[in-house]
Amino acid sequence: MSKNFMTLQFAAKSENESFARVTVAAFIAQLDPTLEEIHDIKTVVSEAVTNAVIHGYEEDANGIITISAVIDGANIEITIADNGKGIENVEEAMQPLYTTKPELERSGMGFTIMQNFMDEMNVESKVGEGTKVTLRKKITLNSMIS
Amino acid sequence: MSLQISMEMERNTLIIRLEGELDHHTSEKVRDKIEAEVDKGIINNLVFNLEKLSFMDSSGLGMMLGRYKKIRQLDGKMSICSVQSSVYKIFELSGMFKILSVYDTEADAINALGVA
Numbered sequence: 001m002s003k004n005f006m007t008l009q010f011a012a013k014s015e016n017e018s019f020a021r022v023t024v025a026a027f028i029a030q031l032d033p034t035l036e037e038i039h040d041i042k043t044v045v046s047e048a049v050t051n052a053v054i055h056g057y058e059e060d061a062n063g064i065i066t067i068s069a070v071i072d073g074a075n076i077e078i079t080i081a082d083n084g085k086g087i088e089n090v091e092e093a094m095q096p097l098y099t100t101k102p103e104l105e106r107s108g109m110g111f112t113i114m115q116n117f118m119d120e121m122n123v124e125s126k127v128g129e130g131t132k133v134t135l136r137k138k139i140t141l142n143s144m145i146s
Numbered sequence: 147m148s149l150q151i152s153m154e155m156e157r158n159t160l161i162i163r164l165e166g167e168l169d170h171h172t173s174e175k176v177r178d179k180i181e182a183e184v185d186k187g188i189i190n191n192l193v194f195n196l197e198k199l200s201f202m203d204s205s206g207l208g209m210m211l212g213r214y215k216k217i218r219q220l221d222g223k224m225s226i227c228s229v230q231s232s233v234y235k236i237f238e239l240s241g242m243f244k245i246l247s248v249y250d251t252e253a254d255a256i257n258a259l260g261v262a
Contacts, residue, residue: 014171018148039201039232046203050170105177107208109240116239 004030004071012053012063012082020067021045027069028076031139040117041078041137047110048080048133054101056084056131074141081132087125094123151176153183158190159259161252165198168206177209181216190222191259195252197228207240214246227255 006027010016021042028041049065057063063084070077087093093100094115099108115121120136149172150165160183168176183189192213196202214224227249229237237243249255 017169017171018167042201043203043236046169050203050205054170105208105212107204107211107240109204109207113204113236113239
């Protein structure tokens with residue numbers, strides 16, 4: 001299969017979390033992934049978008065979230081980017097159960113889930129400029145015809 | 147896809163049935179509805195029936211953990227039942243099963259609270 005890509009931009013509103021994960025899942029569907037793979041991808045997109053809404057923009061709906069997805073053979077790469085406040089210490093933010101907002105009942109499991117559900121995760125962040133999360137996964141091509 | 151919530155009282159236990167997708171957006175609404183019931187002061191226990199919950203992310207997890215902490219503070223108990231495999235995976239990864247028991251049926255989950 002040749003390369004394919006898409007880009008999506010939307011307001012940083014919690015209502016758009018389901019829109020984002022469903023849209024990315026629909027784009028990935030052309031690879032004929034398993035139900036579990038689709039579910040994993042929906043989950044990680046939801047985690048990254050939620051982080052952008054709550055932490056990046058602190059629920060300021062004027063913020064813009066950009067998602068790009070690239071399909072290259074069986075490999076998918078998804079980037080979720082915001083121009084929000086950025087993360088001071090990425091290493092610390094990635095620790096399981098770490099959260100800066102326990103009062104909002106955040107579980108602190110977002111990055112842990114992204115790491116576990118995908119093959120690779122990369123987080124680039126600059127304070128005052130924003131955060132970009134890149135997620136990669138190879139889809140099993142057992143039943144794909146073309 | 148959004149989330150439907152239905153609640154039923156059985157003695158001092160609140161049974162919460164969730165249908166759809168539990169994320170950051172929908173978790174806040176679920177939390178507010180459950181809290182409004184718990185704040186009335188007649189509920190001791192919570193049972194979450196997740197048979198029709200097709201999606202949950204870490205925001206849903208945080209909401210469930212928040213309800214667990216709250217009901218424990220009130221000396222109550224909480225159990226969950228009928229968890230779909232995709233949702234099960236999130237619970238498992240987070241270590242929630244170390245503190246919460248999961249049951250196959252709603253009746254089992256209610257019985258496990260020892261209030262029947």
